[in-house]
Amino acid sequence: EPEVTQTPSxxxxxxxxxxxxxxxxxxxxxxxxxxxxxxGQKVEFLVSFYNNEISEKSEIFDDQFSVxxxxxxxxxxxxxSTKLEDSAMYFCASSDYWTGxxxxxxxxxxxxxxxx
Amino acid sequence: xxxxxxxxAVILREGEDAVINCSSSKALYSVHWYRQKHGExxxxxxxxxxxxxxxxxxxxxxxxxxxxQQSSLYLTASQLSYSGTYFCGTEYSGAGSYQxxxxxxTKLSVIP
Numbered sequence: 001e002p003e004v005t006q007t008p009s010x011x012x013x014x015x016x017x018x019x020x021x022x023x024x025x026x027x028x029x030x031x032x033x034x035x036x037x038x039x040g041q042k043v044e045f046l047v048s049f050y051n052n053e054i055s056e057k058s059e060i061f062d063d064q065f066s067v068x069x070x071x072x073x074x075x076x077x078x079x080x081s082t083k084l085e086d087s088a089m090y091f092c093a094s095s096d097y098w099t100g101x102x103x104x105x106x107x108x109x110x111x112x113x114x115x116x
Numbered sequence: 117x118x119x120x121x122x123x124x125a126v127i128l129r130e131g132e133d134a135v136i137n138c139s140s141s142k143a144l145y146s147v148h149w150y151r152q153k154h155g156e157x158x159x160x161x162x163x164x165x166x167x168x169x170x171x172x173x174x175x176x177x178x179x180x181x182x183x184x185q186q187s188s189l190y191l192t193a194s195q196l197s198y199s200g201t202y203f204c205g206t207e208y209s210g211a212g213s214y215q216x217x218x219x220x221x222t223k224l225s226v227i228p
Binding site: 033041043091104105107109 | 118148150152156157158159160161162163203205215216217218219220221
């Protein structure tokens, strides 16, 4: 079964440093997303990406964050000048919106970001 | 605006049934249901697109009441493997939205 792959699985970084989280979505999917989940809490939307540009972003997704699709397969989330409160599990997801009713999101296994 | 899930947590013995509800204050385009086991990614269960729609596979099914802006997930004859946190995710009507908003989740624990 096709998978969404995320790397690294765990990243520890010092406050103020920049991190790049990487994702390889399912190859024929058109829509890509980043979500985050602070430990024990709900899954929060960050940003959606379609046709090489941001479709929507949440209030969380401020100037500290950026996304890129540098080539045909990778989808990255960059967090500049990390803060302690950025510590969370970051999930990448993809979906193929137009294949009918079963366009549920496929989530990657996540990157646990710890800011110290 | 996030959907509201209830209950927050439920404990079942194997074989018992449960209902998890998801309601919204805004008109819904679709409702997704996901299950997340501890330390893992959410896994897609099903999506409901039309008012009155019901879907299911195995012993897990769901309904979507468009007028009431709510959905319910039904787990029958629960198995140990059903344990996890269940999230509903909603897409809102008319927004041309590419955003799925999740509820806070319902933690389901199935015990022998």
